[in-house]
Amino acid sequence: xxxxxxxxxxxxxxxxxxxxxxxxxxxxxxxxxxxxxxxxxxxxxxxxxxxxxxxxxxxxxxxxxxxxxxxxxxxxxxxxxxxxxxxxxxxxxxxxxxxxxxxxxxxxxxxxxxxxxxxxxxxxxxxxxxxxxxxxxxxxxxxxxxxxxxxxxxxxxxxxxxxxxx
Amino acid sequence: xxxxxxxxxxxxxxxxxxxxxxxxxxxxxxxxxxxxxxxxxxxxxxxxxxxxxxxxxxxxxxxxxxxxxxxxxxxxxxxxxxxxxxxxxxxxxxxxxxxxxxxxxxxxxxxxxxxxxxxxxxxxxxxxxxxxxxxxxxxxxxxxxxxxxxxxxxxxxxxxxxxxxxxxxxxxxxxxxxxxxxxxxxxxxxxxxxxxxxxxxxxxxxxxxxxxxxxxxxxxxxxxxxxxxxxxxxxxxxxxxxxxxxxxxxxxxxxxxxxxxxxxxxxxxxxxxxxxxxxxxxxxxxxxxxxxxxxxxxxxxxxxxxxxxxxxxxxxxxxxxxxxxxxxxxxxxxxxxxxxxxxxxxxxxxxxxxxxxxxxxxxxxxxxxxxxxxxxxxxxxxxxxxxxxxxxxxxxxxxxxxxxxxxxxxxxxxxxxxxxxxxxxxxxxxxxxxxxxxxxxxxxxxxxxxxxxxxxxxxxxxxxxxxxxxxxxxxxxxxxxxxxxxxxxxxxxxxxxxxxxxxxxxx
Numbered sequence: 001x002x003x004x005x006x007x008x009x010x011x012x013x014x015x016x017x018x019x020x021x022x023x024x025x026x027x028x029x030x031x032x033x034x035x036x037x038x039x040x041x042x043x044x045x046x047x048x049x050x051x052x053x054x055x056x057x058x059x060x061x062x063x064x065x066x067x068x069x070x071x072x073x074x075x076x077x078x079x080x081x082x083x084x085x086x087x088x089x090x091x092x093x094x095x096x097x098x099x100x101x102x103x104x105x106x107x108x109x110x111x112x113x114x115x116x117x118x119x120x121x122x123x124x125x126x127x128x129x130x131x132x133x134x135x136x137x138x139x140x141x142x143x144x145x146x147x148x149x150x151x152x153x154x155x156x157x158x159x160x161x162x163x164x165x166x
Numbered sequence: 167x168x169x170x171x172x173x174x175x176x177x178x179x180x181x182x183x184x185x186x187x188x189x190x191x192x193x194x195x196x197x198x199x200x201x202x203x204x205x206x207x208x209x210x211x212x213x214x215x216x217x218x219x220x221x222x223x224x225x226x227x228x229x230x231x232x233x234x235x236x237x238x239x240x241x242x243x244x245x246x247x248x249x250x251x252x253x254x255x256x257x258x259x260x261x262x263x264x265x266x267x268x269x270x271x272x273x274x275x276x277x278x279x280x281x282x283x284x285x286x287x288x289x290x291x292x293x294x295x296x297x298x299x300x301x302x303x304x305x306x307x308x309x310x311x312x313x314x315x316x317x318x319x320x321x322x323x324x325x326x327x328x329x330x331x332x333x334x335x336x337x338x339x340x341x342x343x344x345x346x347x348x349x350x351x352x353x354x355x356x357x358x359x360x361x362x363x364x365x366x367x368x369x370x371x372x373x374x375x376x377x378x379x380x381x382x383x384x385x386x387x388x389x390x391x392x393x394x395x396x397x398x399x400x401x402x403x404x405x406x407x408x409x410x411x412x413x414x415x416x417x418x419x420x421x422x423x424x425x426x427x428x429x430x431x432x433x434x435x436x437x438x439x440x441x442x443x444x445x446x447x448x449x450x451x452x453x454x455x456x457x458x459x460x461x462x463x464x465x466x467x468x469x470x471x472x473x474x475x476x477x478x479x480x481x482x483x484x485x486x487x488x489x490x491x492x493x494x495x496x497x498x499x500x501x502x503x504x505x506x507x508x509x510x511x512x513x514x515x516x517x518x519x520x521x522x523x524x525x526x527x528x529x530x531x532x533x534x535x536x537x538x539x540x541x542x543x544x545x546x547x548x549x550x551x552x553x554x555x556x557x558x559x560x561x562x563x564x565x566x567x568x569x570x571x572x573x574x575x576x577x578x579x580x581x582x583x584x585x586x587x588x589x590x591x592x593x594x595x596x597x598x599x600x601x602x603x604x605x606x607x608x609x610x611x612x613x614x615x616x617x618x619x620x621x622x623x624x625x626x627x628x629x630x631x632x633x634x635x636x637x638x639x640x641x642x643x644x645x646x647x648x649x650x651x652x653x654x655x656x657x658x659x660x661x662x663x664x665x666x667x668x669x670x671x672x673x
Contacts, residue, residue: 010596037621039351042614050340057333087390102580114176124558
């Protein structure tokens with residue numbers, strides 16, 4: 001039997017989500033015009049089945065996990081599991097970087113935000129080829145911005161570059 | 167319109183300079199995606215969908231289909247030279263492909279993979295051409311109950327073949343259906359799960375979810391494990407051609423792989439990865455040289471590579487004729503076509519023949535382009551493997567943000583995409599498959615619509631789904647698909663009821 005802490009937490013999260021989804025489905029208002037199946041019926045159906053399945057999942061974890069069918073997994077070509085300790089520091093860094101990118105995307109504009117984010121990413125992940133990577137960063141940010149806006153007419157946020165008339 | 171008129175129409179559309187360029191760009195990008203480990207065809211199609219904005223739907227599907235089967239071709243290169251599959255349907259190719267390369271036969275291995283992919287891809291396209299209109303004609307007789315049951319069957323079939331646990335796969339599917347309920351209910355005008363957020367009134371954008379779950383998730387997965395030792399890359403020594411002995415062994419394996427891949431992976435909806443595994447299993451049973459499998463047998467490369475390309479072509483029959491995706495990648499393509507204002511399904515053959523036949527014709531052209539790209543240019547593809555992983559991942563982030571932002575100019579979409587990236591990573595850690603989410607999301611609204619239409623016809627009675635024979639058959643298929651892994655246990659439990667205690671003791 002495979003006892004996995006992550007699976008246990010996941011089972012509780014999935015159960016909580018299913019319950020929340022189902023409860024909210026009961027608050028979906030009925031429309032003025034009567035219908036065979038109101039707007040809340042399909043969500044209620046999904047919620048009930050999800051709750052039952054998440055209950056089974058929780059039960060499986062409380063019993064000590066499930067013996068995984070590796071033979072079946074091999075036949076259907078299931079993706080490799082991620083096992084072992086996650087590179088939490090790197091994942092955390094990438095998550096913060098992406099959230100920062102979303103935060104500054106319109107404020108600093110595409111070109112400047114992409115330059116900053118890409119450069120920070122390169123400096124953190126591998127700074128052995130700064131000149132080569134620096135050139136790539138400039139092309140990916142400013143040159144791509146110019147190509148998209150001037151040639152392809154795709155609207156991208158300009159940010160402070162608007163002051164330069166770009 | 168008769169068959170030959172349709173073929174002429176199709177080639178007339180496919181050989182326009184613009185569509186030839188799109189076909190080439192699609193197969194080129196698809197091969198790049200297939201070669202680069204860490205990005206599969208699902209991620210690749212999702213990332214490149216923004217390129218199709220502003221295109222007419224015919225050109226868009228030509229591009230996306232090129233990426234799809236191009237990735238099947240490209241995936242074999244890394245399997246053979248680096249023992250790392252470029253995508254899931256090339257996993258099995260590693261077993262014998264890498265062994266052939268170690269023996270100095272990388273050239274014949276690559277040639278066998280490319281030629282078998284070409285043969286299988288052409289066969290699947292021919293089947294689509296011959297049987298597609300016939301399947302579409304049958305599907306036109308389907309009413310809302312049949313379509314609802316067909317979607318239930320499609321969801322359960324894909325779910326039953328995704329991941330190690332049926333419970334987790336079903337939960338993923340239901341999560342996808344749940345996401346599809348966000349937004350204004352079109353029939354009643356009532357907002358659902360929007361929490362007062364105006365931007366959610368139109369629901370969650372399909373691309374936001376797809377790119378988050380696949381592309382950004384891959385960034386987290388790959389960068390989290392960057393310290394993994396790089397596999398030694400073998401070089402191509404000698405020529406690329408097959409010997410007379412190779413051709414003798416290649417031919418029956420190619421035929422077996424093509425047929426099994428088309429029917430199992432395509433028509434039955436099992437997908438390219440399953441098709442490649444089934445083909446390998448078939449080679450182990452049917453090949454005269456089965457003892458050599460796993461040690462560098464050419465059948466071990468030919469069979470699976472034929473199967474995965476035939477399956478990709480077969481999956482397009484589901485998509486075009488029934489409007490039901492038969493795999494994760496075609497689910498993403500369906501989402502993209504709906505975004506472009508098209509509804510794939512049986513009416514498509516009648517209402518948009520230039521779209522369907524143009525695509526079919528371009529698949530022939532694309533297969534030829536791939537053969538030319540993959541054989542002589544294999545040295546160039548191999549150089550792609552030298553791109554540092556961290557740069558590749560940063561580019562994926564860049565293109566993800568660019569693609570999602572250009573849809574609606576919405577920063578909220580960027581945050582949601584990152585959120586789904588985190589969800590995708592957590593799902594991977596806990597072994598929840600992601601592709602059923604996409605399928606559920608794409609089919610959810612349509613399923614609800616067909617269910618409601620059925621209940622209007624039956625005046626509220628659910629029996630309509632079991633009293634109509636085709637609908638009943640499809641629901642039985644769904645039940646069989648979901649319960650399949652438990653039949654042994656069910657059989658034992660039933661047997662236990664009938665076998666007496668002394669007999670049980672004897673056994």
